[in-house]
Amino acid sequence: MQGPPNKAWPGPCARLLDGxxxxxxxxxxxxxxxxxxxxxxxxxxxxxxxxxxxxxxxELVNCSAGIExxxxxxxxxxxxxxxxxxxxxxxxxxxxxxxxxxxxPHLLPRFIFLTAGLFDxxxxxxxxxxxxxxxxxxxxxxxxxxQIVEVSxxxxxx
Numbered sequence: 001m002q003g004p005p006n007k008a009w010p011g012p013c014a015r016l017l018d019g020x021x022x023x024x025x026x027x028x029x030x031x032x033x034x035x036x037x038x039x040x041x042x043x044x045x046x047x048x049x050x051x052x053x054x055x056x057x058x059e060l061v062n063c064s065a066g067i068e069x070x071x072x073x074x075x076x077x078x079x080x081x082x083x084x085x086x087x088x089x090x091x092x093x094x095x096x097x098x099x100x101x102x103x104x105p106h107l108l109p110r111f112i113f114l115t116a117g118l119f120d121x122x123x124x125x126x127x128x129x130x131x132x133x134x135x136x137x138x139x140x141x142x143x144x145x146x147q148i149v150e151v152s153x154x155x156x157x158x
Contacts, residue, residue: 035059036077037148040070040084040096041114050083053141054148066090071099079110081148086115086123086134094126109154112147
């Protein structure tokens, strides 16, 4: 179930406030303090799957409108994790990563790419050389959660 649209970002961008706790993730994962995740994908059905994978563990801010809307959300918000599809209709996730590098570099260690395959040689080279965590689809709920836990831990230890 999706929450009410975020008035600042009309259209497909919406804020989902699950009101849950971290208790579902277990003691070691609770220590990360993960609260807010920006999910960037232009396919609403995939955002729904990601929300279900996370359960009620975090406050989620979803942006299905693409790179530009995600950049606006990241401009004024600090996220514990930013999970971004590599290939989007309005560009690639590397644009968002570069935008963050220039304007919000403290968010870079919290960035995770998702992909169904790195077919473009340029993108594959950039993603692999960047050191950005990248989950290849299909991935399991445990892999998804673990990757978020890892970037959250990196945030806390920085």
